[in-house]
Amino acid sequence: MRFPLALTVKMARHIVKHKRRRTARFALVLQLEPLHTCNLSCTGCGRIREYSTSLKDMMSLEDCLGAAQECDAPMVSICGGEPLIYPKIEELVAGLLGQGRIVYVCTNAMFMRKKLKDYLAAVYSPGLEPTLTRLRAEKLIADKDAETIRKGKTDGRPVIAPTKWLYWNVHVDGLEYTHDLIVEREGVFKECVEAIRMAKILGFQVATNTTVYKETEVQELEQMFEFFSSLGVDGHTISPGYDYDAAKKDMAKRLGKKSEDFFLTRAMTQQKFARIQEWGKRFTIFGTTVYQEFLAGKRDLTCTAWAIPTRNVRGWKAPCYLMTDGHFQHYQEMLDQVDWNKYGVVEGVARDPRCENCMVHCGYDPSGALGTNYLPGDNWKMVKYNFGRKPAPYHAGRQVEAFNGYSIGKGHLAEANAAINSGLAGAKSAFQTQGGGAAGGSGSRAGQNPPGKKAPAAGSPPDPLPRYQK
Numbered sequence: 076m077r078f079p080l081a082l083t084v085k086m087a088r089h090i091v092k093h094k095r096r097r098t099a100r101f102a103l104v105l106q107l108e109p110l111h112t113c114n115l116s117c118t119g120c121g122r123i124r125e126y127s128t129s130l131k132d133m134m135s136l137e138d139c140l141g142a143a144q145e146c147d148a149p150m151v152s153i154c155g156g157e158p159l160i161y162p163k164i165e166e167l168v169a170g171l172l173g174q175g176r177i178v179y180v181c182t183n184a185m186f187m188r189k190k191l192k193d194y195l196a197a198v199y200s201p202g203l204e205p206t207l208t209r210l211r212a213e214k215l216i217a218d219k220d221a222e223t224i225r226k227g228k229t230d231g232r233p234v235i236a237p238t239k240w241l242y243w244n245v246h247v248d249g250l251e252y253t254h255d256l257i258v259e260r261e262g263v264f265k266e267c268v269e270a271i272r273m274a275k276i277l278g279f280q281v282a283t284n285t286t287v288y289k290e291t292e293v294q295e296l297e298q299m300f301e302f303f304s305s306l307g308v309d310g311h312t313i314s315p316g317y318d319y320d321a322a323k324k325d326m327a328k329r330l331g332k333k334s335e336d337f338f339l340t341r342a343m344t345q346q347k348f349a350r351i352q353e354w355g356k357r358f359t360i361f362g363t364t365v366y367q368e369f370l371a372g373k374r375d376l377t378c379t380a381w382a383i384p385t386r387n388v389r390g391w392k393a394p395c396y397l398m399t400d401g402h403f404q405h406y407q408e409m410l411d412q413v414d415w416n417k418y419g420v421v422e423g424v425a426r427d428p429r430c431e432n433c434m435v436h437c438g439y440d441p442s443g444a445l446g447t448n449y450l451p452g453d454n455w456k457m458v459k460y461n462f463g464r465k466p467a468p469y470h471a472g473r474q475v476e477a478f479n480g481y482s483i484g485k486g487h488l489a490e491a492n493a494a495i496n497s498g499l500a501g502a503k504s505a506f507q508t509q510g511g512g513a514a515g516g517s518g519s520r521a522g523q524n525p526p527g528k529k530a531p532a533a534g535s536p537p538d539p540l541p542r543y544q545k
């Protein structure tokens with residue numbers, strides 16, 4: 076079946092339990108942000124900007140675990156900031172699994188291989204030598220890493236180990252050129268790929284998590300799915316990027332860009348996602364079929380942001396992951412005090428102007444699962460999708476030329492930085508005339524190689540793909 080049975084059953088039971096009790100509002104997924112510190116500063120990330128004055132603050136382990144118990148969501152997505160920077164991330168994952176929850180670790184992957192090596196050290200026995208040999212042959216660990224792993228792990232702390240209840244959820248916004256441009260650092264895409272390959276060899280479940288911006292091309296998204304499917308990735312979360320306050324302000328202040336140059340309006344989202352149902356047949360796209368129809372512009376949904384609450388250093392963030400009108404000390408307090416009828420878009424009319432262009436998964440994906448705006452046949456569609464055959468890995472995806480930027484020596488960020496430094500207002504055009512993407516944007520490729528196609532070698536051309544051939 077498309078999704079693991081145990082996980083589907085856990086979510087379904089939770090919904091049925093609350094429907095029976097007629098609970099008006101309840102949590103399906105907790106977005107837990109133990110900290111907002113991050114090693115990257117991606118374009119479009121509102122988090123590190125909105126919480127810039129509290130980047131050093133962290134939730135205690137007890138508060139994190141308490142938040143999960145308080146809202147009792149069966150699934151917890153640990154995000155941030157970069158959660159692998161959280162000093163007690165292993166204890167947090169272990170604690171949430173101990174509470175019987177499904178855990179997603181949403182990461183930019185830069186520290187993921189370190190955690191995977193810790194895991195290997197903790198479970199090392201001579202029987203693991205063939206795995207170490209393979210990892211070394213595929214250049215996923217160095218000889219000295221293998222030596223360290225053989226010494227074992229003696230600090231007594233838990234490690235993040237594979238289980239059917241855990242997913243690594245790796246942030247990838249496109250192929251190499253686009254992704255590195257969005258995260259504003261070269262080499263990040265390459266590290267994501269290596270971390271994913273290593274995690275799959277070690278038996279972990281891995282998903283990718285993609286935000287689509289105005290300049291993200293549909294063809295590139297499909298190539299990205301094909302490429303990651305060929306690496307054995309277990310599923311993909313995809314959501315439209317829209318112009319919420321924190322990101323919008325950063326866009327204007329730091330990059331001299333208008334939000335409409337980068338983020339999607341509702342109409343643009345529907346255009347970009349017009350083929351999402353087709354993607355759902357070819358790849359394991361997470362999310363409900365009803366949400367997919369909504370993204371493709373085929374139906375309306377009402378926002379149910381309370382079902383994916385966000386808890387961070389300041390409290391329970393209301394009304395949603397993106398917008399902040401306040402923080403509450405308790406989940407129930409937030410449910411009771413927020414006027415939920417003030418938010419979302421109903422019959423084409425935005426109740427709050429800030430919601431106008433929002434179609435993000437944290438507001439609308441739960442609406443599909445909860446049967447909001449139910450239409451006859453929805454239940455059957457959901458059952459068919461969830462219990463349908465899992466799409467087979469797309470092996471031909473290995474031919475996608477995913478490394479179309481940094482690893483072929485393109486140095487696009489150097490170009491972008493030079494353009495930005497020459498004057499914010501002219502940054503975009505200056506960069507684009509050099510054949511690059513919009514500075515800090517998602518890779519407008521005016522005069523550029525199409526996504527997924529190799530650029531003429533501007534430096535040494537070590538295409539890493541052949542290393543992936545088995």
Ligand code: SF4
Pocket residue numbers: 113114115116117120121122123155156157182183246258
């Ligand atoms: S990795 Fe995530 S938290 Fe860090 S800057 Fe990028 S989007 Fe923000």
Ligand code: SF4
Pocket residue numbers: 378379380394395396397398418419420429430433434435437438439
């Ligand atoms: S529609 Fe819902 S999720 Fe989107 S911004 Fe408004 S309240 Fe938040």
